[in-house]
Amino acid sequence: MAKPEKFSAIYQRACERKGGPDAVEMLLPDTLSAQQIKEYSDAELLSVMSKRVFQSGFVWRVVEHKWPAYEQAFFDFEPFKVLMLSPEQIQQRATDATLIRHQKKTQAIVDNAYMIQQISQQHGSFAEFIAQWPCDDITGLWQVLKKQGARLGGNTGPYFLRAVGKDTFLLSQDVQAYLKAHKLVDYGFTSKSGLQQTQDVFNHWQQQTGLTLAEISRIISLSVGDNF
Structure with missing residues (x-):
């Protein structure tokens, strides 16, 4: 080196x-400062995270155009509501023409809602967890997102963090x-x-x-x- x-x-x-x-x-x-990041709700963070998952390898403007329909279909991304969806309801959304037909990325919304809920229970909120993570170990946070979340490997996790103002x-x-x-x-x-x-x-x-x-x-x- x-x-x-x-x-x-x-x-x-x-x-x-x-x-x-x-x-x-x-x-x-x-x-953003740590205090500013703490102001995000879990729903806001799940929405941004899910959007970055769908934008990975896809035309960003198409995802942006369809996102209001996602907000409606996934209850404004409130994690506890998303986790109440049945397998049949998730499948219906994965094949809905008003959304983007992608089974694995649709399932990732649910999987990441579970991750956010679990971390929130441990740290008070997912925003608190992100805000307090030291930037001199930001790759450690990348690894947490990759291991505990879904489809957040590569640059997707870092792009999510950048989108919510976390220094990375x-x-x-x-x-x-x-x-x-x-x-x-x-x-x-x-x-x-x-x-x-x-x-x-x-x-x-x-x-x-x-x-x-x-x-x-x-x-x-x-x-x-x-x-x-």
């Missing part, structure tokens, strides 16, 4: 490619390409060792710059790849 370059050099490349610091600043993602980096193609090219990760990005190495590199840059993980991630992606 090589030594990370100074983040100021990465930032400079991003500025050169995008037209200066002001242009880069406009492209940086926002994050994303392993986009550009970010992965950078880390590989600079020999900062010796293992696969899906392995525990690879994720830990990636977390360590991002923690290093965060301590160096004071930027959020989300900002660091976006700046890296702006500094490389076909994104002029």
